[in-house]
Amino acid sequence: EVQLVESGGGLVQPGRSLKLSCAASGFTFSNYGMAWVRQTPTKGLEWVASISTGGGNTYYRDSVKGRFTISRDNAKNTQYLQMDSLRSEDTATYYCARHFNWEGFDYWGQGVMVTVSS
Amino acid sequence: DTVLTQSPALAVSPGERVSISCRASEGVNSYMHWYQQKPGQQPKLLIYKASNLASGVPARFSGSGSGTDFTLTIDPVEADDTATYFCQQSWNDPRTFGGGTKLELK
Numbered sequence: 001e002v003q004l005v006e007s008g009g010g011l012v013q014p015g016r017s018l019k020l021s022c023a024a025s026g027f028t029f030s031n032y033g034m035a036w037v038r039q040t041p042t043k044g045l046e047w048v049a050s051i052s053t054g055g056g057n058t059y060y061r062d063s064v065k066g067r068f069t070i071s072r073d074n075a076k077n078t079q080y081l082q083m084d085s086l087r088s089e090d091t092a093t094y095y096c097a098r099h100f101n102w103e104g105f106d107y108w109g110q111g112v113m114v115t116v117s118s
Numbered sequence: 119d120t121v122l123t124q125s126p127a128l129a130v131s132p133g134e135r136v137s138i139s140c141r142a143s144e145g146v147n148s149y150m151h152w153y154q155q156k157p158g159q160q161p162k163l164l165i166y167k168a169s170n171l172a173s174g175v176p177a178r179f180s181g182s183g184s185g186t187d188f189t190l191t192i193d194p195v196e197a198d199d200t201a202t203y204f205c206q207q208s209w210n211d212p213r214t215f216g217g218g219t220k221l222e223l224k
Contacts, residue, residue: 045161045204045215061212095160103208104151106172108160 009112022096033099038092122216140205
């Protein structure tokens with residue numbers, strides 16, 4: 001059974017950093033592109049970042065470029081999202097998701113809440 | 119960014135057929151995908167590339183469309199289908215999602 005389990009969320013002050021982790025199991029992690037998608041009641045679902053199977057190619061939405069870094073450790077079956085210079089508008093539930101043929105997202109984690117507030 | 123527009127809500131009776139629309143602000147070829155999200159849960163992939171049923175999804179769900187206009191159809195609707203349905207395109211960067219259509223059962 002495919003499982004994606006996020007961790008690392010919480011309350012953080014504006015300008016500070018947070019690192020999310022996503023532990024994968026039930027599939028060959030190194031064979032799949034991975035992504036982070038966030039959701040808020042006002043903005044809905046937003047793709048945040050994606051990473052290729054080997055980690056050599058990364059992609060970001062404009063609003064997080066230069067502040068967020070997606071990475072992965074295939075030996076640990078884990079992907080990460082390092083979030084720096086956090087802003088209030090980054091407040092959201094962050095989902096780890098598996099790319100399906102680099103198109104849609106066929107498996108999602110349960111999500112982790114990130115709140116950026118002073 | 120490609121804006122995907124969905125109707126906010128629909129209400130149907132069990133056993134009926136329902137069509138949920140998604141209109142893109144620019145062409146996305148056939149690279150449109152559909153998700154179901156129930157309250158407190160993560161999204162679940164239903165349809166990929168406009169008309170392909172994802173693994174394990176009942177055949178009551180189907181998708182159609184290309185270019186800018188897409189439809190998710192549920193026939194017949196069951197009580198368990200109460201959820202919010204999202205479309206998502208992967209043709210243009212960045213990947214974007216629709217605002218969601220909340221399906222309620224009468």
